[in-house]
Amino acid sequence: MRQAPSDGEHRTRTSQTFFEQVWGIVANVPEGKVTTYGAIARALGSPGAARTVGWAMRAAPLHRDLPCHRVVNVAGELSRADTFGGTGVQQSLLADEGVVFDAHGRVDMKRHFWMPQQDPS
């Protein structure tokens, strides 16, 4: 029932699209830390737009230098093999940053989970 488009807070103050906002957050992910799609979507005010976030990643411009390898799902699993050109690639990048994996090969979210936050600058 809340179809009121008057919220205005979604559109963000920069009038950038959801994708742009996602890229902005991903760019702010500190080294050795990881975040989840749902967390990013929630930070943007759309807890159910987790898929949309992933979509933004797929369309993420490489020239943005986005550490997309630091974005994993809520289970701590890395993106599908078809994505980064191989799951091992993403895992290597994270491991190189000091990220620890558990016996299941998943990122230890309790240790490396980073709460997405808009650039406070």
Add this chain to the structure above:
DNA sequence: GCCGTGACGATTC
């Protein structure tokens, strides 16, 4: 302005 899509999420079997 409707339909399809998708690097997800949570629930259920």
Add this chain to the structure above:
DNA sequence: CGAATCGCCACGG
């Protein structure tokens, strides 16, 4: 614990 299903929201055509 693993696989399957529905739901969700934003973007492109």
